[in-house]
Amino acid sequence: MPLLIDVFPARSDNYGYLVHDVATGRTAAIDAPEAKPIREALGRRGWTLTDILITHHHSDHVEAIPPLKREYGAIVTGPRAEAAKILGLDRLVADGDTIAIGQSEFVVIEAPGHTLGQVVYYDPEGRHLFSADALFSLGVGRMFEGSPKPMWDGLVRLRELPNDTLVYCGHEYAQSNAAFALTVDPNNAALRIRAGEVDRLRAQNLPTVPVSLGLEKAANPFLRADHPTLARAMKLPADADAHVVFAALRRAKDEFKPA
Ligand code: ZN
Numbered sequence: 583m584p585l586l587i588d589v590f591p592a593r594s595d596n597y598g599y600l601v602h603d604v605a606t607g608r609t610a611a612i613d614a615p616e617a618k619p620i621r622e623a624l625g626r627r628g629w630t631l632t633d634i635l636i637t638h639h640h641s642d643h644v645e646a647i648p649p650l651k652r653e654y655g656a657i658v659t660g661p662r663a664e665a666a667k668i669l670g671l672d673r674l675v676a677d678g679d680t681i682a683i684g685q686s687e688f689v690v691i692e693a694p695g696h697t698l699g700q701v702v703y704y705d706p707e708g709r710h711l712f713s714a715d716a717l718f719s720l721g722v723g724r725m726f727e728g729s730p731k732p733m734w735d736g737l738v739r740l741r742e743l744p745n746d747t748l749v750y751c752g753h754e755y756a757q758s759n760a761a762f763a764l765t766v767d768p769n770n771a772a773l774r775i776r777a778g779e780v781d782r783l784r785a786q787n788l789p790t791v792p793v794s795l796g797l798e799k800a801a802n803p804f805l806r807a808d809h810p811t812l813a814r815a816m817k818l819p820a821d822a823d824a825h826v827v828f829a830a831l832r833r834a835k836d837e838f839k840p841a
């Protein structure tokens with residue numbers, strides 16, 4: 583039975599997601615950025631919230647847990663490694679665990695670096711990846727916690743998922759990510775095509791998610807840190823370790839000011 587997904591904006595630039603298991607009616611919010619848009623999305627669809635899947639402890643992903651729990655009695659699942667920092671978790675998960683929403687199953691994958699204990703949720707049957715702030719379209723989250731090597735290794739694991747996986751990320755950052763990506767990988771045809779598509783979508787105020795992982799593998803410079811082109815762009819030797827190139831890219835993005 584299929585899984586239905588509702589995509590909606592929340593806060594200033596977050597995305598909210600509802601996943602609805604058609605067979606059982608169970609409905610999960612991916613993260614809890616803001617109660618009002620989640621409530622409105624549920625109302626539009628006629629769904630009742632039963633679960634919340636939390637990716638990491640940042641307030642723009644957890645703030646609406648208490649009101650949503652009060653209203654719906656939803657069961658809240660989140661990363662064991664960040665349990666002390668998140669209020670209201672009922673179920674703790676770690677890398678390799680699976681979590682069922684009705685008949686739909688999500689695999690938990692750890693993706694450290696933006697926060698140390700961040701997890702993402704992958705539905706292998708429908709090929710949906712809720713990547714939160716680990717992987718954005720044409721970018722990755724800021725490295726607030728941890729170090730480049732585990733962050734890069736986590737991204738390599740996400741990169742190993744099938745090309746036809748659809749990526750649903752935590753924020754709408756695609757346009758600013760594209761501006762940076764074009765400075766480090768200007769001759770990448772896939773990137774240029776995606777950047778044009780992002781501009782067209784944003785001009786109509788449409789979301790740039792979901793995006794195929796196959797496209798991101800070709801266009802996102804942070805998934806291409808082991809490609810000599812990116813080493814060259816970072817003025818590193820062609821055989822530099824990928825995580826060193828990745829660290830240089832992340833630093834360059836932090837310092838990047840769009841024209
Ligand atoms: Zn975050």
Ligand code: FE
Nearest residue numbers: 640642715752
């Ligand atoms: Fe965030």
